[in-house]
Amino acid sequence: MVVYLTEMTVYETEMVVYLTEMAVYETEMVVYLTEMTVYDTEMVVYLTEMTVYETEMVVYLTEITLYETEMVVYLTEITLYEPEMVVHLTEMTV
Known part of the structure; x- marks a missing residue:
């Protein structure tokens, strides 16, 4: 599975999201992107x-809250071989 989630940009009240090139190979995937303020x-x-x-x-990827600052998050090259994995990135406040 290869997932690219790029160019999520928020300017005060406007948001543009590009979700491209979702390919699934012999697996199941669920992605939740909720409560972005x-x-x-x-x-x-x-x-x-x-x-x-x-x-x-x-x-x-839940509850990312920003107050009068800039934030850049890079989550790259998560590779799994035959296990199960759950990633929680919650309540990041800057």
Whole structure:
């Protein structure tokens, strides 16, 4: 599985999301992106090169809250080989 989540940019009240090139190979994937709140800031999130081989994966990216600051998060090259993995990225406050 290869997932690219790129160019998520928020300008005060506007958000543009590009979710491209979702390919699934012999696995199941569930992605939750919930409760993103931005106050007077810019935000860029890169979730790139997530590769899963013969496994199940659940990713939660929840409750990212920004207050008058800039934040860049890079989550790159998560590679799984035959296990199960759950990633929680919750309550990041800057």
